[in-house]
Amino acid sequence: MEQNIEKYDLIIIGASIAGNYLTYLLSESNLRIAVIEDHEEIGLPFQCAGIVSQKLIQLIELPKEIVLNRVNTAKIVSPSGNFINLSGNERPYVVDRIKLDRLFYNKVKDNPNITYYLGERYKSFEYRIDDGKKYLLIETSKRKIIAKMLIGCDGPLSLVGKQLKVKNDVIYASQIRIKAKFYDHKAAMYFNPKWKQLFGWIVPEGNRIYRIGIASAKDVNKYFKHFLNVLNIDIKDRIDQQGGIIPYGVMNKLAFDNILLLGDAAGQVKATTGGGIIMLLTAAKYASNCIHRCFEDENFSKRLIQKYYEKSCSQTIGRELKLHFIIRLIIENFRSKDFEIFFKIIKENKIEHLVTFYGDMDFPKALIAKLLQNRTVLGFILKFLMKNPVIIFKILKLLF
Numbered sequence: 001m002e003q004n005i006e007k008y009d010l011i012i013i014g015a016s017i018a019g020n021y022l023t024y025l026l027s028e029s030n031l032r033i034a035v036i037e038d039h040e041e042i043g044l045p046f047q048c049a050g051i052v053s054q055k056l057i058q059l060i061e062l063p064k065e066i067v068l069n070r071v072n073t074a075k076i077v078s079p080s081g082n083f084i085n086l087s088g089n090e091r092p093y094v095v096d097r098i099k100l101d102r103l104f105y106n107k108v109k110d111n112p113n114i115t116y117y118l119g120e121r122y123k124s125f126e127y128r129i130d131d132g133k134k135y136l137l138i139e140t141s142k143r144k145i146i147a148k149m150l151i152g153c154d155g156p157l158s159l160v161g162k163q164l165k166v167k168n169d170v171i172y173a174s175q176i177r178i179k180a181k182f183y184d185h186k187a188a189m190y191f192n193p194k195w196k197q198l199f200g201w202i203v204p205e206g207n208r209i210y211r212i213g214i215a216s217a218k219d220v221n222k223y224f225k226h227f228l229n230v231l232n233i234d235i236k237d238r239i240d241q242q243g244g245i246i247p248y249g250v251m252n253k254l255a256f257d258n259i260l261l262l263g264d265a266a267g268q269v270k271a272t273t274g275g276g277i278i279m280l281l282t283a284a285k286y287a288s289n290c291i292h293r294c295f296e297d298e299n300f301s302k303r304l305i306q307k308y309y310e311k312s313c314s315q316t317i318g319r320e321l322k323l324h325f326i327i328r329l330i331i332e333n334f335r336s337k338d339f340e341i342f343f344k345i346i347k348e349n350k351i352e353h354l355v356t357f358y359g360d361m362d363f364p365k366a367l368i369a370k371l372l373q374n375r376t377v378l379g380f381i382l383k384f385l386m387k388n389p390v391i392i393f394k395i396l397k398l399l400f
């Protein structure tokens with residue numbers, strides 16, 4: 001092996017929620033871990049609407065100060081301004097995303113086995129072989145490191161992924177925080193064929209502050225202005241402004257020799273809402289189990305990582321993420337008229353009160369089953385699909 005090069009067992013690229021949570025999960029393992037983060041400060045820049053389903057507390061211990069607000073209703077608004085209110089037992093959290101990113105960092109930062117290199121950019125990796133065993137030579141903007149495993153938690157435009165020829169399709173987001181007078185506990189989603197890859201959102205942060213944003217595949221700033229006009233909001237009144245990139249599609253490949261991808265880097269984001277936090281926290285637990293296994297067996301092969309990480313993810317969040325994308329493909333092709341018909345069906349059949357919206361929205365199988373039990377909904381969807389055979393083709397391609 002080369003001289004004067006630092007050695008770690010494991011390198012994690014990206015110290016946002018995925019990288020920090022995985023580091024925390026591995027912090028008892030005695031593995032020597034280096035975390036490389038491009039930005040100087042954890043949690044900044046803040047790029048999130050911060051709405052997370054109640055499942056969050058099933059996954060992590062959530063300190064009170066991270067929760068800014070709770071939401072009890074989702075208002076879904078059609079392009080013509082018609083709306084339905086969805087509510088149920090679930091009351092999603094509106095979180096302080098900066099504090100959430102720092103939560104796990106603060107728990108591990110003094111661990112002698114863990115080193116954070118902040119303000120340092122990951123550049124590339126190379127495979128090397130020593131004594132018949134593959135390992136990695138990693139280059140950052142400031143050093144070279146040898147490690148047995150590399151974990152790409154480096155977000156939607158992952159450089160680790162790029163080197164492995166994994167590329168996420170993405171959409172672009174723009175958001176402001178502003179004092180306004182909407183509802184305190186109601187989140188809103190504004191659908192429009194112009195920004196059809198997601199929606200415009202209003203998320204109540206509490207204290208009359210709202211996070212208002214949209215995401216779209218193109219012209220996001222133009223559509224954001226339009227959306228603010230619809231809401232009668234003057235952008236000059238904003239407290240601050242955020243941008244961001246969101247993966248769009250289904251989960252990507254996760255496993256490679258000595259390497260795995262996690263979080264936005266792996267496309268673990270719901271195509272219905274752009275939400276990634278629940279998915280990546282779930283995947284991080286599988287990643288942590290897999291990494292323990294790799295080090296126990298001294299086996300870092302793609303086959304083992306597929307078996308203990310990719311397969312577990314595919315059978316759980318992967319399936320659900322496919323469903324999210326199928327829902328997205330359908331909604332994306334709705335014309336204004338389809339929204340109106342669909343909303344009428346929901347209202348007339350009193351489904352808005354049946355659906356525990358957010359709880360089911362992380363894992364929508366149950367929600368879809370509930371909806372399709374209703375003959376009118378089923379008839380509407382079938383008729384819509386028959387009129388749009390391209391979607392049927394895309395769905396079949398996704399499933400088989």
Ligand SMILES: Cc1cc2nc3c(=O)[nH]c(=O)nc-3n(C[C@H](O)[C@H](O)[C@H](O)COP(=O)(O)OP(=O)(O)OC[C@H]3O[C@@H](n4cnc5c(N)ncnc54)[C@H](O)[C@@H]3O)c2cc1C
Pocket residue numbers: 013014015016017018019036037038039047048049050051052120121122123153154155156158159173174175213242243244245246262263264265269274275276277278280
């Ligand atoms: C506007 C917006 C609103 C959102 N709203 C919600 C929401 O309401 N609910 C929800 O659940 N999700 C939401 N999401 C999605 C959520 O923010 C992501 O799923 C989540 O942040 C992904 O975490 P991550 O750690 O995988 O990646 P990221 O948060 O993207 O972090 C990647 C980290 O890697 C670092 N990095 C990248 N490249 C390098 C490199 N070469 N070297 C070193 N470091 C590098 C970056 O600096 C960054 O810190 C939203 C996203 C956006 C953009």
